[in-house]
Amino acid sequence: MRFKTRLSLDIAFKYIFKITGLLVLAALAGILGMLVYNSFSFFMDVRPFDFITGMEWNPTGKNPKYGMLPLIVSTTLVTFGAMLIAIPLGIGTAAFISEYASAKVKNILKPMIEMLAAVPSVVIGFLGIVLVGPGIADLANLPNGLNALNGAVLLAVMALPTIITIAEDAIHAIPKTYKEASYALGATKWETLCKVTIPAAAPGIIAAIMLGVGRAVGETMTVLMATGNAALLPDGMFDSVKTMTATIAIEMGEVPYRTTHYFALYAIATVLFGMTLVANLVGEYFINRFRKYHAA
Amino acid sequence: MNIKLSAQNLNISFGQKQVLKNINVAFAENEITALIGPSGCGKSTLLRSFNRMHDLSPDAKISGNLKLEDLDLYDKTVPVTEIRKRIGMVFQKANPFPKSIYENIAYGLKINNLPHGIDVIEKALREAFLWEEVKNDLKMPATRLSGGQQQRLCIARAVALRPEVILMDEPCSALDPVSTLKIEELIMHLKKKYTITIVTHNMQQAQRIADKTVFLYLGEVKEEGPTSQIFNNPKEEMTMNYIKGSFG
Numbered sequence: 001m002r003f004k005t006r007l008s009l010d011i012a013f014k015y016i017f018k019i020t021g022l023l024v025l026a027a028l029a030g031i032l033g034m035l036v037y038n039s040f041s042f043f044m045d046v047r048p049f050d051f052i053t054g055m056e057w058n059p060t061g062k063n064p065k066y067g068m069l070p071l072i073v074s075t076t077l078v079t080f081g082a083m084l085i086a087i088p089l090g091i092g093t094a095a096f097i098s099e100y101a102s103a104k105v106k107n108i109l110k111p112m113i114e115m116l117a118a119v120p121s122v123v124i125g126f127l128g129i130v131l132v133g134p135g136i137a138d139l140a141n142l143p144n145g146l147n148a149l150n151g152a153v154l155l156a157v158m159a160l161p162t163i164i165t166i167a168e169d170a171i172h173a174i175p176k177t178y179k180e181a182s183y184a185l186g187a188t189k190w191e192t193l194c195k196v197t198i199p200a201a202a203p204g205i206i207a208a209i210m211l212g213v214g215r216a217v218g219e220t221m222t223v224l225m226a227t228g229n230a231a232l233l234p235d236g237m238f239d240s241v242k243t244m245t246a247t248i249a250i251e252m253g254e255v256p257y258r259t260t261h262y263f264a265l266y267a268i269a270t271v272l273f274g275m276t277l278v279a280n281l282v283g284e285y286f287i288n289r290f291r292k293y294h295a296a
Numbered sequence: 297m298n299i300k301l302s303a304q305n306l307n308i309s310f311g312q313k314q315v316l317k318n319i320n321v322a323f324a325e326n327e328i329t330a331l332i333g334p335s336g337c338g339k340s341t342l343l344r345s346f347n348r349m350h351d352l353s354p355d356a357k358i359s360g361n362l363k364l365e366d367l368d369l370y371d372k373t374v375p376v377t378e379i380r381k382r383i384g385m386v387f388q389k390a391n392p393f394p395k396s397i398y399e400n401i402a403y404g405l406k407i408n409n410l411p412h413g414i415d416v417i418e419k420a421l422r423e424a425f426l427w428e429e430v431k432n433d434l435k436m437p438a439t440r441l442s443g444g445q446q447q448r449l450c451i452a453r454a455v456a457l458r459p460e461v462i463l464m465d466e467p468c469s470a471l472d473p474v475s476t477l478k479i480e481e482l483i484m485h486l487k488k489k490y491t492i493t494i495v496t497h498n499m500q501q502a503q504r505i506a507d508k509t510v511f512l513y514l515g516e517v518k519e520e521g522p523t524s525q526i527f528n529n530p531k532e533e534m535t536m537n538y539i540k541g542s543f544g
Contacts, residue, residue, distance in 0.1 A: 178391060
């Protein structure tokens with residue numbers, strides 16, 4: 001190829017990649033714009049403060065109530081519960097695969113975990129209805145097991161493959177020289193893992209957790225099937241909950257077009273968008289805090 | 297002259313490949329011994345067998361007697377962590393932990409249940425000629441130090457545990473001449489307290505700092521003796537050719 005052609009190709013690809021990058025930004029801005037625009041109509045009718053702090057969600061009643069606090073608490077409770085289960089399990093499994101497992105075990109375990117990620121959420125929902133839910137009901141002596149704990153367990157199962165795969169990559173990528181330095185000072189394998197390898201892999205592990213949180217917060221079908229969908233402020237993990245995503249999914253199909261209720265669902269989505277954004281920003285902050293210790 | 301560290305009839309192989317053949321060496325207390333030889337001759341392998349770093353490679357096979365004074369280093373009843381505490385190591389590429397300067401030194405002290413107050417940290421940094429340069433930045437990430445400073449930090453980290461022996465695996469190979477000179481001064485200074493074994497590719501370095509030199513070739517000790525004799529009056533022709541730079 002002639003030099004001029006090569007040069008123009010170089011410039012052409014620079015712009016093509018620039019455009020693909022900007023398209024992602026445009027998609028994000030488009031989604032946010034659509035949500036905010038539609039929420040605006042809702043906030044003409046209901047004050048944002050009442051919406052966020054309202055204790056009652058009853059949009060179809062004679063006197064409709066648009067208080068989404070129970071929904072926010074539900075989503076937070078289920079996500080928090082899921083992370084409480086998935087983070088230690090996920091990091092533990094990742095550390096096991098990367099540091100302790102033999103090549104043979106690793107070769108079996110890794111594809112299995114990736115397959116777990118491919119199970120459709122509806123199927124996990126079934127699992128909650130026929131297995132985990134009744135199990136919880138039996139253990140805790142409840143009439144049924146469709147509650148926040150059930151949702152949390154299922155979401156943990158769904159978030160695990162993401163957390164394990166990404167955390168394992170992060171732990172595996174830690175240079176051998178760090179570990180050698182630690183062993184050479186008389187550290188045991190456990191001390192090296194806990195105090196050198198995992199802290200060094202912290203940026204990647206936090207990214208893994210954030211993706212897990214994203215998966216749990218945004219998951220709809222499983223929680224819709226497994227958590228009982230009672231839009232009341234839950235007292236604890238054994239209460240039925242109705243998450244923000246499930247509310248949108250259930251009610252969007254039946255709501256009259258362009259009514260206050262219809263716009264209220266957009267407003268829920270906007271709040272959800274804001275929550276995940278804040279979670280990601282917090283994650284990013286911690287990632288950068290750890291990253292400064294790494295060589296440029 | 298006390299023998300601090302020794303190997304007798306040492307054979308090491310990785311899988312099918314024999315890397316060290318019937319090695320017999322002894323390193324005297326408070327002396328610096330240089331291990332020289334062409335790449336792949338087994339210098340690093342020999343060095344790493346003393347603090348049992350080969351335990352980390354599952355395919356390593358080791359036979360022979362390795363001793364720290366009278367202690368059998370491969371005795372099953374002696375914890376490997378205890379051996380590594382007594383035989384410190386400095387690696388080829390400076391490898392500070394991704395932690396602060398302070399934490400880099402405190403880490404080894406903490407895991408060995410030794411006091412890790414600021415006075416101990418200061419003493420270790422002073423011994424490694426680094427205190428004056430970092431005393432106001434102890435909280436700074438160690439990775440922001442220059443290459444030479446990072447290597448001195450790694451030496452401080454090893455020294456902080458008060459080992460008896462320090463193994464150094466080409467500690468200056470990634471450094472410029474000025475940083476190298478600083479580290480060499482440091483090594484000469486440390487010899488008063490510690491026994492030092494150093495692998496080096498730099499013939500001038502071996503002559504500048506080592507009391508004794510061991511020349512290895514293809515997994516065997518070809519010649520050993522006082523550094524001046526090895527470099528001025530080698531008995532073996534191969535040694536002569538190597539130090540003159542005919543091969544290697």
